[in-house]
Amino acid sequence: MRIGVFVCQCGTNIAGTVDTRAVAQRALDYPDVVFATDYMYTCSEPGQQEIQNAIAEHRLQGVVVAACSPRMHEPTFRRAVEKAGLNRYMFEMANIREHVSWIGQDRAANTLKAMELVRMAVEKLRRNEPLFASEVPINKRVLVIGGGVAGIQAALDCADAGLDVVLVEREQSIGGKMAKLDKTFPTIDCSSCILGPKMVDVAQKENITLHAYSEVESVSGYIGNFTVKIRKKATYVDWDACTGCGLCMEKCPSKKTVDRFNEALGVTTAIQIPFPQAIPKKARIQKDACRYFTTGKCKVCQKICPTGAVHYDMEDREVVEEVGAIIVATGYDLFDPAPYGEYGAGRYPDVITGIQFERILSASGPFGGHVKRPSDGKEPKDIVFVACVGSRDKSVDRPYCSGICCMYIAKQAILARDHLPGVNCYVFYMDIRSPGKNYDEFVRRAIEEYGVQYIRGRVGKIYPNGDRMVVQGADTLLGAQVEVEADLVVLATGVESSRGAKELAEKLRISYDQYGFYMESHPKLRPVETNTAGVYLAGACQGPKDIPASVAQGSAAAAKVLALFARDTIATDPQVAGVLESACIGCGKCLSVCPFGAIQWKTLRDGSRKADVLETVCQGCGLCNATCPPKAIQLRHFTDDQILAELDALCA
Amino acid sequence: MSEKNERQLRIVGFLCNWCSYGGADTAGVCRFKQPPLLRIIRIPCTGRMDPLFVVKALAQGADGVLVSGCHPKDCHYAVGNFYARRRLELVKRFLPFVGLDPRRFHYTWVSASEGQRWQEVVTEFSAVIQELGPNPGIGADTPMETAGQAASAFA
DSSP: OOOOEEEOTTTTTTTTSHHHHHHHHTTTTSSSSSEEEEEEEEHHHHHHHHHHHHHTTTTTEEEEEESSSSSHHHHHHHHHHHHHHHOOTTTTEEOIIIIIIIOOOOOOHHHHHHHHHHHHHHHHHHOOOOOOOOOOOOEEEEEEOOOSHHHHHHHHHHTTTEEEEEESSSSSSSSSGGGGGSSSTTTTTHHHHHHHHHHHHHHHOOOOEEOOOOEEEEEEETEEEEEEEEEEOOOBOOOTTTTOOOOHHHHSSSSSSOOOTTTTEEEOOOEEEETTOSSOOOEEEEEGGOHHHHOOOOOOHHHHHHHHHHHOOOOOEEEEEEEEEEEOOOOOOEOTTTHHHHHHHBTTTTTHHHHHHHHHHHHTTTTTOOOOOOTOOOOSEEEEEEEEESSSBGGBOOOOOSSSHHHHHHHHHHHHHHOOOTTTEEEESSSOOOOOOHHHHHHHHHTTOOOOOOEEOOOEEEETTTTTEEEEEEETTTTTTEEEEEEEEEEEEOEEOOOHHHHHHHHHHOOTTSSSOOOOOOOTSSSSSSTTTTEEGGGSSSSSOOHHHHHHHHHHHHHHHHHHHSSEEEEOOOOOEEETTTTOOOOOHHHHHHHTTOOEEOOOSOOOEEEOOTTTTTTOOOOHHOOOOOOOOEEETTTTHHHHHHHHHHHO | OOOHHSSSSEEEEEEEETTTTHHHHHHHHHTTOOOTTTEEEEESOOOOOHHHHHHHHHHTTEEEEEEOOOTTTTTSSSSHHHHHHHHHHHHHHHHHGGGGGGGGEEEEEEOOTTTHHHHHHHHHHHHHHHHHOEEEOOTTTTOHHHHHHHHHOOO
């Protein structure tokens, strides 16, 4: 084989701590290497041209590029060598940036390490074989998981393009967190007025199938052809018959049910439609609150329902959907302030969270939009907002900034002053983070136009004094301790990953970080892709995000799906297992370990049975390869020979 | 012997493409400094790890072998790392029987986001290998009691 080696300087990223010239020079000593050079930026257009010229000039049959991580540029270089007439798999990368130059300063040690990594890549390449992809048809339906604003946007964009969309929502209604908001920053747009029409669109689009109050049970298959099992949880109301008239809610005798939509600030009935704009606008019985389910007697709703929709014997039901791509938009949850015992959330009724205050402000909220405090219903004269509750605090394992709290505090303070012009608003903050279009101007408005008093410092303690609360904290600008008396304290709780995010990630085989936020393919350049082909991310499931960013990602994920679906077939990865029949002993171990059922029996003419790989089903994990006793089944591009050759290059 | 000590120590790393290889990339992007002993071989999944690779590496003179993949339950291929966990644990216990020091072999789980954890894993294991010094090869430096302990762990 004639091999060419290209060592990238990556500006000074690599050349700064690796002698790239020496690495290229050394490569000429390795077997089969007929050409080696270093280059300023190998991934650039002229850099790729250099490779292509060298392939022609030196009649190269294989190429090694020593540069950044193959997770970054392997596809780029594969395309480049393919353009020059080589098979795209006659190419190897040595990672001398992320794994060498960026993690050590010792130039001699780095250069030696880079040389060895190139040597390993050359030895592997010498054993590479050309591989060819096959094509499988794409099922052009898309599943969107999560019906918050990001998921709604993604579903609508896909539906507008003519795709069949399946939307799964865990709660009874779509709308997500945004549906609970009164107004949105920095425009003070009414949240339900801008979200409502989109929710109605979802209900009316004929090509959107909505499974509300449902959860994803399992996911199998791969890009282009996923099979998803969805559990439709029992609502005890036949939603095909329910008209959403609300008669059952009027008559239900269990009127003391905690209203979860109103963040436990009010009560509702056991049979309920969570809020007036709910989509679908259908009733559901909350089993643990229902008189019939707890005592065996009642059935008022069943008697009163004009369409006979109530069925107490309803059970969970499973539906199976076949889709070609999945958009995950499962959003976030809010931090539970209980670990901050000194703030007394849960102990004092007038210490509430930001989302609770949002419901208080809302006209459809527990107090009809009148700003009152939960304990005695009095209008507050002084409100204190405490920022960074569960954000930027290592002691509660939330070292990250939630990004939205600074802005929602400013908005809530402005709205409080709008509702009650005499009210005094104080904000305890660490820093104000307002990097968005018109965001900082909005905070300035809160301070200058609305007279909200910002105090830079953390709150140490909140305790009651008569029917008021005393907020003790530091003013770090004054360098003094301050105490503010307040009627109502709002804790700006931060963003955390959605309940159940990890379990869902495991079903989807996507990765998540230590806080449960999903990992994107590349933090800058592939923000809505995951490392599992065909699965995309949108919204706060990937990390804290405000509404505009979530909507943008919803559209971005939809665009990715549309790009995927623009073709009728998809090329499968040819790095799959293959069987050397003469060596196969027919033991069947590979069949039993394969996680994808990609191996089946095949009977030869002499009657012996041999393993046979379904190449379009095989995902290339190599489990069978490691399991096979006579090593008859080999994972192409990662064969025993190739891995041992890398090892030999290093150890011999 | 002194000549052997001066030889640069080498650790062979077998890293799963989806998690730990990405974790090592993340560590690089964040410029988390690490000792230069490690040479990484990329594999699609720790389920691809043939126990033979570990034994061969140590028998051929690698001073340490590090295998790292996705956290259990977070495997890109659903179950690959479960198989890996069983096999690698057995390999570790088996090494003394063939005269290899089990302290030279370590396996762990690092996700693609855990750059810092990767730095810790590499630094700690490099320190272990530096402490042990060059690998004398099969049979030479396995104290009998280590083998004995391993044997009783099996029984």
